Amino acid sequence: MDRTAIDGDSSWFEPDELELLRRKVPFPYIDVLPVRTDAHGRLTHLGLLLRATGESRIALSLISGRIRYHETIREAVVRHVEKDLGPLALPELPTSLVPFTVAEYFPTPGFGPFVDERQHAISLAYIVPITGHCEPQDDALDLSWYSVAEIQQPEVLAGMPHGHDLLVRRALAWAGVA
Amino acid sequence: MDRTAIDGDSSWFEPDELELLRRKVPFPYIDVLPVRTDAHGRLTHLGLLLRATGESRIALSLISGRIRYHETIREAVVRHVEKDLGPLALPELPTSLVPFTVAEYFPTPGFGPFVDERQHAISLAYIVPITGHCEPQDDALDLSWYSVAEIQQPEVLAGMPHGHDLLVRRALAWAGVA
């Protein structure tokens, strides 16, 4: 199995070692919602990735990933955005690292709304306006922009695994557009 | 007396009428801290206005002003930024209108840290990155950029009336740079 297929940013560990660690400690994570805003800063569109999942299916997805050892949160956000959207995306990181929500992913189904069968992850979620040009990379097959109205349609939200539909709802609520 | 000298955005009222209203109801306000950020979104500099005060003195100041009747908060932020910094300042408004702090200005000295002898104002305070070119306008004589270290020097903070030094400290705390 390809290491990238397990986790795009696992390059510092052998797969076996990462698997072992994941059964022992919770991992600090970030979730990023790429957005477009209008001239007054109001959120107008959200970007979702079409990502190949492990079971050769395709799912709508946010930008997510681990914070590495000795990496700052800001570095992790930039790294994951560039990994998925390419080096010309020009993300505008927020002034404050206070997240709009904290998502607790557990490997045990039914333990809460956020599920990640691989690990216990504690994720800081950010909204990040994208001002440049996106070229989906790596295992991100494509990026689609949805208007605030479009993304709230049940068929879109239903296509998001891991509880990411809830992250989208919380982002819209915090941004004051739903 | 010139109306602008009383309040830069009082154009919808005669001075007498505004004075009367100000003794009856609290006014919704905004305070904006213009900032520069680095490529990772980290706050590096804050901009302070040199403003002529009523008593022909000069004070360091934030961008502040009323929210008008039937005006949105985003419109008020853009209007006040353009009024003080000119039309080419290109402010990046935050995605969320949740302020980093709420400042309660009272006309009575000693009632709290924020004082405005003219009125009771309830102010939503925002950090706004400025990406364009600033040309101080109106009663704003000049704009000076201070690094995070410089602005915390006692002589700078001491020159800020109305409790604005406290707003600067809260902004730095919220932005995670102090």
Next chain:
Amino acid sequence: MDRTAIDGDSSWFEPDELELLRRKVPFPYIDVLPVRTDAHGRLTHLGLLLRATGESRIALSLISGRIRYHETIREAVVRHVEKDLGPLALPELPTSLVPFTVAEYFPTPGFGPFVDERQHAISLAYIVPITGHCEPQDDALDLSWYSVAEIQQPEVLAGMPHGHDLLVRRALAWAGVA
């Protein structure tokens, strides 16, 4: 018409004067969602008021009201909670006055999600755990507690005027329970 029927906290103004002011300046407001929490602080129930509206109908409602001249936000929250829930409600006010959302009510239908035909109000919204005994007062006919699941049922949310259903959704999102 009874003054209380216009606005529960209008006692400092004659109705005519209040009507006049309301067409000239926006009013600072608060919205309070009374909640019950479990031993770990997790939101379990929200309280909605059954309130008689002007047109002799009944609507589900939050605790809302003006901030008076020279009143602090904390005083306004306590005053409105006691007015609607009685003096034994024992509200636990939040440590920070940063609201979970800012609601902009406009008198013009269609201008935004929050509508108040009487005025332009800028409202700071807070979640306030209630630890005591509630005795609905004044024009609040009754208080009903809804579980997090119950309150999200369409028939409950649909019964909330002014866009208050949106405030409930944003509160649940911010509290991390929806």
Next chain:
Amino acid sequence: MDRTAIDGDSSWFEPDELELLRRKVPFPYIDVLPVRTDAHGRLTHLGLLLRATGESRIALSLISGRIRYHETIREAVVRHVEKDLGPLALPELPTSLVPFTVAEYFPTPGFGPFVDERQHAISLAYIVPITGHCEPQDDALDLSWYSVAEIQQPEVLAGMPHGHDLLVRRALAWAGVA
């Protein structure tokens, strides 16, 4: 060496194993500031622990600790509060898990304001009102309450290692009392 002396909540690991993990992955942490509030929810006092440090010195300290594997953030907060303040402290956890700040502790001196020579920790910081009776436990020798004015005296803040003085300042700023 006693395991508790290394880390109060390391009971799930042998010391060697914990040391090894700490050089490989960042640890999700919490920092808790115990506070007293008045009837209007306003922060009046902060509690600091007198804690024996590894080098047989004594330092003023917050309540800090790891989030364990498969433990919720709320469980971790309650566990660490009870560990340091005893089972009768009756902490009032916040309704939202959005922290007032995120502290990034690095093992490398000079890398940032928060330093922890043992590990890279990413800490969610919360203000938690304490309503019960505190009996310092374990390696917490005593708990002292400081008024908002007292805690800002340089000699108090200077006695706080790891950058905890900065956490106190950010907490006061967020709570709107400094």
